[in-house]
Amino acid sequence: xxxxxxxxxxxxxxxxxxxxxxxxxxxxxxxxxxxxxxxxxxxxxxxxxxxxxxxxxxxxxxxxxxxxxxxxxxxxxxxxxxxxxxxxxxxxxxxxxxxxxxxxxxxxxxxxxxxxxxxxxxxxxxxxxxxxxxxxxxxxxxxxxxxxxxxxxxxxxxxxxxxxxxxxxxxxxxxxxxxxxxxxxxxxxxxxxxxxxxxxxxxxxxxxxxxxxxxxxxxxxxxxxxxxxxxxxxxxxxxxxxxxxxxxxxxxxxxxxxxxxxxxxxxxxxxxxxxxxxxxxxx
Numbered sequence: 282x283x284x285x286x287x288x289x290x291x292x293x294x295x296x297x298x299x300x301x302x303x304x305x306x307x308x309x310x311x312x313x314x315x316x317x318x319x320x321x322x323x324x325x326x327x328x329x330x331x332x333x334x335x336x337x338x339x340x341x342x343x344x345x346x347x348x349x350x351x352x353x354x355x356x357x358x359x360x361x362x363x364x365x366x367x368x369x370x371x372x373x374x375x376x377x378x379x380x381x382x383x384x385x386x387x388x389x390x391x392x393x394x395x396x397x398x399x400x401x402x403x404x405x406x407x408x409x410x411x412x413x414x415x416x417x418x419x420x421x422x423x424x425x426x427x428x429x430x431x432x433x434x435x436x437x438x439x440x441x442x443x444x445x446x447x448x449x450x451x452x453x454x455x456x457x458x459x460x461x462x463x464x465x466x467x468x469x470x471x472x473x474x475x476x477x478x479x480x481x482x483x484x485x486x487x488x489x490x491x492x493x494x495x496x497x498x499x500x501x502x503x504x505x506x507x508x509x510x511x512x513x514x515x516x517x518x519x520x521x522x523x524x525x526x527x528x529x530x531x532x533x534x535x536x537x538x539x540x541x542x543x544x545x546x547x548x549x550x551x552x553x554x555x556x557x558x559x560x561x562x563x564x
Contacts, residue, residue, distance in 0.1 A: 282450030284309045285365035285394075291381055293324020293354065295554070296398060297370035299426025302331040303455050305351050306341050312353040312360045325354045331427060340427075361388045366451070368420055370398040373523050375406065382417075383410040394444060396420040401471045401524045404437035404464040414439035418448050421468060424515055434461045435468055466531040467524070475524055478509040479539060485510070485559070486541040492559040510559040514552035522546050 288304045290297050293313045301311045305328070313328065315321040332348045335341045341348065353360065361367050367389065371381050378397060386395055395417045397407055408414035419435025432452045436445050445461070452459035462469045481495050490498070496508020513521050522543065528536035545551075545558065552558030 282447070282454055283307075284451055284454045286310060287312070287364045289314065289361040289364040289367035289385070290370055291361075291367060291385055292370035292372075293320065293327060294370065294372075295327065296422060296424060296426065297368075298324055298327035298331060299424065300368050300370055300398065300422050301328050301352065302335070303422070303426055303457075305332060305348055306335060306343075307455050310351045310353075312355060312364065314355050314358060314360055317356055321354045321356050325352075328352055328354075335427065358384055358388050361385055362390070364389065364393060366394045366396065368396045368398055370422075373399060373402060373520060373527075375402055378402065378407055379410045382407060386411055386413065392416070394418075394447065396448070398422055399435075400520075401467045401475075401527055403466070404435050405439070408437050408439060415441040416444050418444055419464070419468070420448060420452075421470065423470070430457050431470070432457050432459055433468055433470055434459045435464055436461065437464045467528050471524055472528065472532075474509070474512070475521065475528060475536065478513045478521060479525060479536065479542075481509040482513075482539045482541050482559075486539050514558035514560050514562065516552070517554055518542060518551045518558050519546050 284304055284307045286309060288309045288311050290301045290311060290313045293315045297313060301313050304311050313324050315324050329349060333345060336345045367385050369378060369382055371377055382395060397419050398421060399419060400421055404419045408417050411417055418440045421433035421435060423429035423431055434448045434452060449459045484490060484495055485492055492510045496510050499505045499508045522538055525536050525538040549555055550557045553562045556562050
């Protein structure tokens with residue numbers, strides 16, 4: 282199966298730009314919609330930069346200009362008209378996502394699919410605002426999208442078999458591996474990844490070992506490509522805090538965020554995007 286000919290992405294941040302990049306490289310025409318002109322300009326820079334790197338690294342044989350010609354950036358939801366699939370990639374706020382998804386659905390033709398890139402929020406909960414929940418699912422991409430080979434396909438209780446089959450096909454057409462899970466708090470990856478990261482944070486808090494040594498133990502001892510604390514920095518400490526708070530509310534105290542995480546977020550130490558989290562970042 283190939284990717285849809287025309288794909289929309291709502292939100293052009295790090296994740297949204299990565300999702301747009303993946304579909305463009307796979308052959309789709311992609312429109313990215315952002316909230317305003319400055320955000321749209323930043324999104325264009327992220328997507329074009331990622332495509333330029335793909336050409337430089339030889340991960341695509343298409344000329345850069347041909348790739349760029351398949352990207353459009355807009356601030357108007359009407360730009361989604363004609364898309365066969367739109368992936369929502371706005372921040373992990375239930376109210377924000379619900380409003381965004383409902384607004385997107387209004388612009389889609391019958392039979393078009395809608396997906397959310399949420400890493401932990403209930404797909405069924407988000408589907409409550411939709412008129413066609415059977416054509417809605419979760420597509421949980423991982424950061425950084427170009428380098429990650431995994432996408433979690435999350436099926437809500439109303440997701441149709443046809444939508445589920447199509448989603449698996451899109452993931453494979455992107456050159457990635459689908460892991461199919463039912464809608465449950467944290468799905469599979471976030472639930473396990475956050476549990477490991479929170480325990481690593483508690484170890485730092487208790488002075489058991491340094492962040493670098495904890496991560497090195499997981500990389501060398503358990504063959505993780507990146508340790509849990511560096512992964513937290515890449516994901517964003519604020520994002521991890523939000524997920525942990527949601528999991529605590531649904532699964533109980535074992536997901537209670539450590540004070541060190543709350544303190545770092547309060548100080549603006551959000552990880553890679555702010556230049557400092559559990560590690561210092563210069564890129």
